[in-house]
Amino acid sequence: MAKLPALTDAEDLVALNATVDGRLVAVSTCGSRRNGLPGLRVRVHLHEAGDDWRPVALTGVTIAPNKVDLLPDGDFLLVQSRCVRRPFEPVPDNAQVFNASGQALRSFRIGDGVEHLAIDEPGTIWVGYFDEGIYSGDPLSAGGLTRFDEYGRQLWTYWPPSGFDHIATCYALNVSARTATFPLLDVGCRGNFRDLSKCVSDDLQWTGAAQMLGDR
Structure with missing residues (x-):
């Protein structure tokens, strides 16, 4: 079992994730956010089976990160x-x-209210949103679950087909090779239930755990 990465007394662990291929990646920050991003020092920590954590100091950081994942090319x-x-x-x-050496490569916007971040094997970025983002008026967040390519281009978003409700909050998200999955059973107050695992869009099956609104 892997231990958490070793941090200095001044660092805070702000993000931790398991990649689709089983590696662990974490983010630590140091410095006060009250003074703005120039005073925030950020490190990424990568852990592979049989190895210890490998820290990478980042340069050119323009965000205050709290989510992290790894692209197939190691970025x-x-x-x-x-x-x-x-x-x-x-x-x-x-x-x-950022590349494997910690240099900033590009930036883009993926919507407000990011609750879950997951990258599948081909490098597709899946993002699940919480309610404040979904109802913020941001079109990237409004569907509750959106898929992007590695350059931030929106590829797909969830809009409920006939007979299904919209997402109010994405509670959990997991990815496999080309699928974002999390089994979900929607149970109504009368004991009636629906299997939401058959919501298919763009040849990719979505079974995300979400709070659903609508008649029960």
Whole structure:
């Protein structure tokens, strides 16, 4: 069993995730966020089977990360959950990609209210959102579950087909080779239930755990 990465007394562990191929990746930060991002020092820690944690110091960080995953080519994807729209200001990016040496490569926006981040084997980015993001008016978050490519281009979002309800909160998310999966049974107050594991879109099966709204 892997231990948590060794941190300095000044560091905080802000993100921890298991990749689709079984590795562990974590993020630590050091410095006060009150002074803005220039004062925030960020490290990514990668753990592979049989090895200890390998820390990588990041440069060019423009977000306050609290989500992390690993792209197939070894690049790190860091995400800041909140991406608030402010009047008369451009919406800031809340996702950044760094290479294995810690250098910033690109940034993009993946919507407000990120609750879950998962990258499948081909490198598709799956994002599940919590209610404040879904109802924030951000079109990237509104569906509750959205899929992006590695450059932040939106590929798919969940919109309920006939007979299904919309997502109010994505409670859990897992990925396999090309599928975002989490078995879900929706049980009504009368004991009636629906199997939501058959919601298929774009040849990819989604079975995300979510709070569903609608008649029970």
